[in-house]
Amino acid sequence: MRLSRFFNSWRAAALSAPFLATGLTCASAAGNYEFLAAPQTDLNRVFRLDKATGEVGACQYGLKEGTQIGVTLCYPPGEGAKAGAFSDYALVASRHTGEGGVFRVDLRSGMMSICFVLNESSVVCTPPAK
Incomplete structure (x- = not known):
């Protein structure tokens, strides 16, 4: 038994x-992604961060002519916003209500860059600095 x-x-x-x-x-x-709304109060844009690679994209609501529902407009990663070295990244918003971008920070190295949508075509980020 x-x-x-x-x-x-x-x-x-x-x-x-x-x-x-x-x-x-x-x-x-x-839990690979982090999302953060842009601090600009009249902008309905949300940034998406891959916390391991630092890749940043963004989406927002947009009106489509002839429809009542609208569409989700997304902006792919562009210059400086594409996947980089593996680390531990986060997004931080300033308290500036007119700011349409966000800070991407590398929690391991302390490097920071500012990411924003350029010409309504893609997300770009400044070169990282300390």
């Missing part, structure tokens, strides 16, 4: 192992 319980427990653990491993993989992949 004891031996069969041991084998049943071992069998259950072996059968559930792939699911547990998958769950751990999914959990470790969660």
Whole structure:
């Protein structure tokens, strides 16, 4: 009786192992992005940051002629905003209510750059500085 319980427990653990491993993989992949609204009070733009690579994009609501719902306008990463060296990045908004950009900070090195949408086409970031 004891031996069969041991084998049943071992069998259950072996059968559930792939699911547990998958769950751990999914959990470790969660939380890769950070989102922050631009501080400009009359702008409905939200910036998206890949916290590991520093890549920055942005989206906002826009009106589409002839529709009542509107569209989501997204701006891809452009110069200085594309994926860079792996680190630990974050977004910080200034308290300036007229500022349409955000700061991208490297929490490991202390380097900062300012990211904003340029010519309604892409997100660009200044060269990092301390």
